[in-house]
Structures are given as C-alpha cells and as structure tokens.
Amino acid sequence: MIDGKAAAAAITAGIAERVAAEGVRPGLAVVLVGDDPASAVYVRNKSRTAERCGFHSVQHTLPADTSEADLLALVDTLNTDPAVHGILVQLPLPSHLDASRVIAAIDPDKDVDGLHIVNAGRLAVGDPDAIVPCTPLGAMHLIEDVRGEDLSGLRAVVVGRSRLVGLPAALLLTKRNATVTIAHSRTRDLERLCAGADILVAAIGRPEMLKGAAIKPGATVIDVGINRIDDPSAAKGTRLVGDVAFAEAAHAGAITPVPGGVGPMTIAMLMRNTLDAALKAARR
Numbered sequence: 197m198i199d200g201k202a203a204a205a206a207i208t209a210g211i212a213e214r215v216a217a218e219g220v221r222p223g224l225a226v227v228l229v230g231d232d233p234a235s236a237v238y239v240r241n242k243s244r245t246a247e248r249c250g251f252h253s254v255q256h257t258l259p260a261d262t263s264e265a266d267l268l269a270l271v272d273t274l275n276t277d278p279a280v281h282g283i284l285v286q287l288p289l290p291s292h293l294d295a296s297r298v299i300a301a302i303d304p305d306k307d308v309d310g311l312h313i314v315n316a317g318r319l320a321v322g323d324p325d326a327i328v329p330c331t332p333l334g335a336m337h338l339i340e341d342v343r344g345e346d347l348s349g350l351r352a353v354v355v356g357r358s359r360l361v362g363l364p365a366a367l368l369l370t371k372r373n374a375t376v377t378i379a380h381s382r383t384r385d386l387e388r389l390c391a392g393a394d395i396l397v398a399a400i401g402r403p404e405m406l407k408g409a410a411i412k413p414g415a416t417v418i419d420v421g422i423n424r425i426d427d428p429s430a431a432k433g434t435r436l437v438g439d440v441a442f443a444e445a446a447h448a449g450a451i452t453p454v455p456g457g458v459g460p461m462t463i464a465m466l467m468r469n470t471l472d473a474a475l476k477a478a479r480r
C-alpha cells in the first residue's frame with residue numbers, strides 16, 4: 197500500500213518550514229463555478245492545507261450560471277493582485293463556459309495547475325520553467341518512491357489523456373525513460389493492454405473500472421480516480437472509490453488507495469507550485 201497521505205504530510209511540513217524561513221506569504225486563489233463532487237472534496241482539503249502551510253488562501257465560489265465575461269473579469273483581477281501567486285480554476289466548468297478560453301486568460305506565471313498552453317508547451321519540450329500539473333507531479337513522486345528515479349526498461353500504461361492528468365503523466369513517465377502507452381475511451385482491448393504494464397496509471401473517472409485481470413502481478417498501480425458512489429453501509433450513505441477495483445488488486449506490487457493516495461499528493465504539489473511561484477515573483 198502506497199501511503200500518499202504520509203508522503204504528502206512530509207512534503208507540506210517542509211513547505212510550512214520554508215514559508216516561515218523565507219519570510220514569504222504565498223497566496224493561492226481557487227475559483228469554483230457550480231458544484232462538481234470531485235471538486236468539492238478538493239476544495240475542502242486544499243484550503244485546510246494552505247492554512248497549515250501559512251499561505252494566504254482565498255476561495256471564490258460562483259453560481260453555476262455565471263457568465264464567461266464575469267469569470268474572465270475575476271481571473272483578470274486575480275492576475276493583477278500582488279497577494280495572489282497561484283490561481284486555480286476548478287475543472288470541469290459548467291458546459292456553457294469555454295474552459296480553454298478561461299485557462300488562456302490566467303497569467304502563465306500564476307497558473308499553478310500547469311494548464312496554460314505556455315506551461316503545457318514548456319513541459320512538452322522539457323523546459324525547466326514549466327509549471328507541471330499537480331496530480332501527475334504527485335503521482336511521479338509516489339512512483340519514484342517505489343521504482344526509483346530511472347524507469348528504463350519498464351512499461352507504463354496511462355489510461356486517460358486529459359490535459360490535467362493523463363497527458364502530462366505520460367510526458368513525465370517518458371522523461372523518466374519508461375516506455376509509455378496512452379489509452380483512452382477508443383482503446384481496444386484495454387484490459388489486456390493494462391495487464392502488460394509494470395506501471396499502471398488510471399485517470400478515467402469511472403468507479404472501479406479496472407478489475408484484477410487488468411493488473412500485472414507486481415505492478416505499481418497509481419489510482420488517480422476520485423469517484424463518489426452510493427454505499428448504504430457508510431455513515432454518509434456514500435464513499436469515495438478510485439478507478440481500480442482495489443479489492444481485486446492484491447497481486448499488485450504496490451497500489452495507491454482512494455482516499456489516501458494521489459489526492460493528498462495533488463494538494464501537496466499545489467502548495468509547492470504556489471510557493472515556487474511566490475518565490476519567483478519575489479525575485480522578479
């Protein structure tokens with residue numbers, strides 16, 4: 197079992213120390229439009245961790261029918277606010293809003309999600325100034341803990357090709373010398389493909405879709421999915437599960453649980469990206 201919660205706690209403790217030592221106050225602004233269940237979980241844990249790290253943290257919650265003009269105006273205000281070093285617009289946005297237009301409006305130096313085309317391009321060409329999306333960055337930390345830094349000779353399969361998770365995860369794995377296959381909704385014979393993976397990254401958004409047969413014995417399994425399902429036996433009537441059927445994965449070499457795996461690491465990396473942005477701004 198890969199303990200993402202412990203790994204994340206160690207990283208955020210280090211960030212809190214650096215914030216105190218360097219005398220900076222990193223500012224993080226989060227914008228949530230409407231209500232997406234995975235986003236709600238994220239928002240809650242994020243503001244808690246930001247406070248623990250000594251950050252200035254602001255949350256803008258807008259109604260689901262917010263106009264694009266109003267959202268763009270808010271982004272512009274945050275771009276010019278000197279107390280804000282990181283801006284995160286939660287995805288998915290309601291369908292009447294054009295996510296790529298909104299992301300393009302974010303100052304690339306404040307784009308702590310790494311979604312802006314400038315940061316995506318920097319990552320693709322290996323530019324060290326890239327701000328890298330938090331979830332794949334956190335996933336790579338966990339993979340490194342298990343497999344080491346160099347993944348030469350290992351086969352990795354990433355299921356999912358989103359700009360936020362799947363695509364950057366595949367780029368990072370490639371940079372570490374893994375041999376990478378990207379799978380998605382049009383992939384045929386997904387289970388067999390996954391069963392050949394030494395490193396399996398699931399970023400799909402379908403509760404427990406990958407069964408035991410999709411996991412190679414000894415594989416490192418990184419389950420990114422955050423899915424809320426009904427569970428009458430749970431106190432709240434629901435619980436979180438990943439994209440992998442965890443109970444069928446006993447033959448994996450190492451696996452991240454949901455919750456307690458990639459989620460907390462995403463938040464730790466968000467703190468790190470925001471601290472880095474604040475330090476860069478101070479130098480400028």
Ligand SMILES: NC(=O)C1=CN([C@@H]2O[C@H](COP(=O)(O)OP(=O)(O)OC[C@H]3O[C@@H](n4cnc5c(N)ncnc54)[C@H](OP(=O)(O)O)[C@@H]3O)[C@@H](O)[C@H]2O)C=CC1
Nearest residue numbers: 234331356357358361380381399400401420421422459462
């Ligand atoms: N733990 C964390 O910190 C985070 C968790 N998440 C969670 O990770 C999951 C993925 O997020 P995100 O990448 O943003 O989601 P998207 O919906 O943007 O992408 C999902 C990807 O999965 C692929 N897919 C969908 N159905 C299938 C299928 N049946 N077989 C194979 N591939 C399929 C899609 O393929 P196609 O491109 O063909 O449509 C797409 O590429 C979600 O559960 C989300 O909540 C997200 C961010 C952070």
Ligand SMILES: Nc1nc(=O)c2c([nH]1)NC[C@@H]1CN(c3ccc(C(=O)N[C@@H](CCC(=O)O)C(=O)O)cc3)C=[N+]21
Nearest residue numbers: 234235237238241285286287422455456457459460462
């Ligand atoms: N622009 C943008 N960037 C994102 O990175 C982004 C997003 N939009 N939209 C939503 C998804 C989802 N996401 C999560 C991150 C952490 C947890 C997390 O902390 N999970 C805990 C939950 C613990 C619990 O509360 O039960 C865990 O897995 O242990 C969850 C979900 C980031 N996302």
